[in-house]
Amino acid sequence: MERARCLEMIHPELEEMLVVTIMGACAQELYDLGHRENFFYLQHAMGLASSIGLGLATHLPAERVLVLDGDGSVLMNLGTFATLARYRPANLIHVVFDNGSLLSTGGFDSHTATEVTDLAAVARGAGVDHVVSVANEMEFGEAFVDAVERDAMTVIVARVRATGPDHYGMDLALPENAFRFRRWIAERRARGPVTPRISLEK
Amino acid sequence: MTVSYENSKSIYAGIRAAGVRSISALPETWLGLLLQRAEDDPEMSLIQVTKEEEAVGVAAGAYFAGTPHVLLMQNHGFLAAINGIVSLAQLYGVPLCMLVALRGHWGEPYPWHTRGGIVTEGVLRALGIPFEYARDPAVVGRHIHEALTFSQSSLSPVALLLTRDLMED
Numbered sequence: 001m002e003r004a005r006c007l008e009m010i011h012p013e014l015e016e017m018l019v020v021t022i023m024g025a026c027a028q029e030l031y032d033l034g035h036r037e038n039f040f041y042l043q044h045a046m047g048l049a050s051s052i053g054l055g056l057a058t059h060l061p062a063e064r065v066l067v068l069d070g071d072g073s074v075l076m077n078l079g080t081f082a083t084l085a086r087y088r089p090a091n092l093i094h095v096v097f098d099n100g101s102l103l104s105t106g107g108f109d110s111h112t113a114t115e116v117t118d119l120a121a122v123a124r125g126a127g128v129d130h131v132v133s134v135a136n137e138m139e140f141g142e143a144f145v146d147a148v149e150r151d152a153m154t155v156i157v158a159r160v161r162a163t164g165p166d167h168y169g170m171d172l173a174l175p176e177n178a179f180r181f182r183r184w185i186a187e188r189r190a191r192g193p194v195t196p197r198i199s200l201e202k
Numbered sequence: 203m204t205v206s207y208e209n210s211k212s213i214y215a216g217i218r219a220a221g222v223r224s225i226s227a228l229p230e231t232w233l234g235l236l237l238q239r240a241e242d243d244p245e246m247s248l249i250q251v252t253k254e255e256e257a258v259g260v261a262a263g264a265y266f267a268g269t270p271h272v273l274l275m276q277n278h279g280f281l282a283a284i285n286g287i288v289s290l291a292q293l294y295g296v297p298l299c300m301l302v303a304l305r306g307h308w309g310e311p312y313p314w315h316t317r318g319g320i321v322t323e324g325v326l327r328a329l330g331i332p333f334e335y336a337r338d339p340a341v342v343g344r345h346i347h348e349a350l351t352f353s354q355s356s357l358s359p360v361a362l363l364l365t366r367d368l369m370e371d
Contacts, residue, residue: 018266040266044289048259051251052290055263055271058249059224079252087249175357178294182266189268 003097003160004029006140007068013148014038014066018056018185021068022049024104025164026097030068031172032165037184041170041177047077050084050094057089057153060185062193064091064148071098071112071119072105078122084153085127093147094155101162120157130154206371209339210235213301213364216343217272220350222299223247224264226257227274232303232369236274254279258286262296270350276303277322278315280361287359288329297353297360301346304335304363326361333361336368 003026011033019039021027027041042049053067074080074096084094100113111117120133130152132143140158147154214236217225224247225240227233240248251257254275264271275283280302291298306312306319326333332352336342345362353360 042290044293045258045286048255048262048286048290051256051259052263052266054249055226055260055265056267057263058247058260059264059267059269077253077256080256083249083251083256174293175295178266178296182268185266186268 001134001136001140001158001160002163003099003158004163004165005137006097006158006160007033009137009141010144013144017064017066018060019066019068020049020052020056022046022070022073024168026068026070028165028168028170031170035170035172037180040181041172043174046073047075047080049073050080051077053092053094054080054084054087054089057092058087061089061091063185065089065093067092067094069094069096071096071100072102072110074119075111078126081123081126081128081155084155085123085129088129088153090151090153092153093144094153095144096155096157097160098157099160099162103162103164107162120155123155123157128153128155131157133157133159135159203370205232205235206339206369207235209342209368209371210239212339213342213346213368214239216346217301218243218246219343220270220272220347222270222272222350224269224271225249225274226251226260226264226271228252228254228257228276228279230276230279230303230305232305232364233274233276254283255286258283258290258298261298262290262294265296270354271299272346272350273298273300274303275300276305277363278305278318280322281318281325284325284329287331291359292329295357297357299346299350299353300359300361301349302361302363303369304365307366309366322363329359331359331361332356333363335363335365337365339368342368
């Protein structure tokens, strides 16, 4: 399964969600599908995408928050699963694309490369109630739909191939991304209470 | 030496008076009474993290949500959070109002705290993080409000160092 294909599947459903991605390939692939003001790309500070997601989800309970994480990043902050499990915001979906590789920083094997380390088991052991492992696009799509419909925090660990885009670059300075992301949230709140309008066909 | 009950109360009152209803923290001795107050306060949202760098992410989420937020940590936790401070907060212009327990400094009896205490100010300077020492309970509330205000206007991390004078009786 390709991460880019997974992102392509869900991209149309992300108009109303606050989306936080990790650096590198994942950010670039989402950007290339079409940037939206509700997307924030964490192009460094590996490990903190899910912590930003936790901060967003707990402070904006009426919003849906989607974190697009990776094995290399989440391995730098495994404590995040314990913190997520402790506060378990129902409006948070944490997707970990596990390609077994530090692809965007040189393509070295990560600790999940040999499948000895099971990130889904780590999340379960940390106390996350809803953890799903998926290995093909159909499973990913179903898991994503289930997570959207479920009124509880979900972690999806998606095994993907270690492939990325052939180019990097965005017409978006990093602080500009932060300012516009914050403005999108503020303007949406100014319009009144947010009612999640997410409906997906199974 | 015991942690100051009265001064912890003053610091907590200062956090509230600054309009803050959201805190992230990693517990430690000097911060214990503060965190107890936060836990007992139904209006306060408290997120405890496993490592201080996580709190930088949580603070960024709170900032994007438009919620004033304070981070409570020990100076060794600040040292552990540096990549998040640099490559999230400073890189993207995210304000952080950090209240940092300054262990390992003047009067420190415990050897294990000393290196962290000795380097804290130098590291803050190297990172270009504005900081101030809080020693006096009579003005700590104003210091907290000023730290929050400055972090928001400068879109930058700011540190208020909670000293032994303030934290111990």
